[in-house]
Amino acid sequence: MPELPEVETSKRYIEQFLLNAKILNIQSYVCKLRWEINPYIKKIFNNTTILKIDRLGKYILINTSNKNTLILHLGMSGYLSINDENSKRIKHDHIILNFVRANGERKSLILNDQRRFGHIDFYCTFSLKKHFLIKNLGIDGLSKSLKYNLIKKKFSMKTTLIKNAMLDQKIICGIGNIYASEILFYSKINPLKKVNSLSKNEINALLLNIKIVLSKAVLNGGTTIKDYKQPNGKVGYFKQKLKVYGRDKLKCFDCNGIILKLNINKRATYICPVCQKN
DNA sequence: AAACGCGCCTGCGGGC
DNA sequence: TGCCCGCAGGCGCGTT
Numbered sequence: 663m664p665e666l667p668e669v670e671t672s673k674r675y676i677e678q679f680l681l682n683a684k685i686l687n688i689q690s691y692v693c694k695l696r697w698e699i700n701p702y703i704k705k706i707f708n709n710t711t712i713l714k715i716d717r718l719g720k721y722i723l724i725n726t727s728n729k730n731t732l733i734l735h736l737g738m739s740g741y742l743s744i745n746d747e748n749s750k751r752i753k754h755d756h757i758i759l760n761f762v763r764a765n766g767e768r769k770s771l772i773l774n775d776q777r778r779f780g781h782i783d784f785y786c787t788f789s790l791k792k793h794f795l796i797k798n799l800g801i802d803g804l805s806k807s808l809k810y811n812l813i814k815k816k817f818s819m820k821t822t823l824i825k826n827a828m829l830d831q832k833i834i835c836g837i838g839n840i841y842a843s844e845i846l847f848y849s850k851i852n853p854l855k856k857v858n859s860l861s862k863n864e865i866n867a868l869l870l871n872i873k874i875v876l877s878k879a880v881l882n883g884g885t886t887i888k889d890y891k892q893p894n895g896k897v898g899y900f901k902q903k904l905k906v907y908g909r910d911k912l913k914c915f916d917c918n919g920i921i922l923k924l925n926i927n928k929r930a931t932y933i934c935p936v937c938q939k940n
Numbered sequence: 941a942a943a944c945g946c947g948c949c950t951g952c953g954g955g956c
Numbered sequence: 957t958g959c960c961c962g963c964a965g966g967c968g969c970g971t972t
Contacts, residue, residue, distance in 0.1 A: 663967095664965065665965060668965080695949095696948070696949090696966090696967080696968090697968095720966080735966085735967095736965095736966090737949090737965095737966060737967085738949085738964070738967095739949085739950080739951095754950085775949095776949080776950055776951070776952085777948085777949045777966095778948080778949050778950080779948070779949065779967080780966090794968090795967095798968095809949085818953080819941090819942090820943095822942080822943065822944095826944095829966085831963095831965090831967075838965055838966070839964090839965060839966085840965060864967090885965080887963080887964085887965060888952090890965070907965095919955050927944080928945095930963085930964085
């Protein structure tokens with residue numbers, strides 16, 4: 663479900679509550695989400711303070727005073743919320759992190775994940791980049807270092823389709839299926855084009871539009887297609903701004919073309935065949 | 941090394 | 957009403 667903008671929205675919201683808060687304990691009600699959950703997670707963060715929260719791609723990274731980092735991934739259906747301590751658990755509430763704020767307020771961070779493709783883990787902060795979920799991640803979609811030379815280098819050795827490359831977290835991390843279609847539309851690039859055939863202008867357009875689309879989506883609180891909500895309970899408002907995703911058979915906003923739905927690698931891909939002829 | 945499919949899960953909507 | 961199928965915002969792993 664959540665792609666970079668939804669994860670960033672969630673991160674910014676929980677940060678308001680969690681920064682400088684003390685973790686009391688972590689409860690988990692399942693043995694595994696996508697993978698087995700390390701049982702030590704229940705104890706290792708007890709009485710530690712949350713110093714900093716980062717996001718890398720679709721991962722939320724919570725750094726604590728015991729020099730560990732809590733790693734959260736929301737998978738397809740994960741949803742974070744903040745609730746009063748001891749409020750009633752609902753279906754698919756799998757992880758509850760109880761904490762106390764500097765003002766004495768006791769709250770809980772809740773991970774609800776219907777499909778259980780999400781994950782929670784922890785690792786020593788110092789060697790976080792060696793963690794198996796983090797070590798292969800490419801550059802973040804909103805990183806200032808996302809530049810032409812870097813991407814040109816990665817693209818020139820590949821024959822895969824640009825749509826697949828957009829979803830490859832080892833190249834650029836954070837982009838998922840919705841924003842891949844949107845960014846390619848903004849860039850007027852046909853998703854079936856091979857990455858090693860992209861011109862300099864096309865790559866530069868792509869990089870610019872990655873920034874534009876992702877940051878616009880963040881400003882709008884992300885995209886709600888079905889059930890995604892911001893942690894404050896509001897839906898994301900970027901859906902109204904989507905140009906192609908989910909708009910098959912409808913008219914393109916920029917020309918008279920009709921939006922087409924393709925299947926690329928079993929993933930729905932939306933294009934305007936006129937704007938994205940090449 | 942790169943490029944595919946598979947499988948992990950639940951739930952929903954459409955067709956019969 | 958119910959069953960079956962396909963599909964859904966992700967991604968590591970095994971196989972080619």
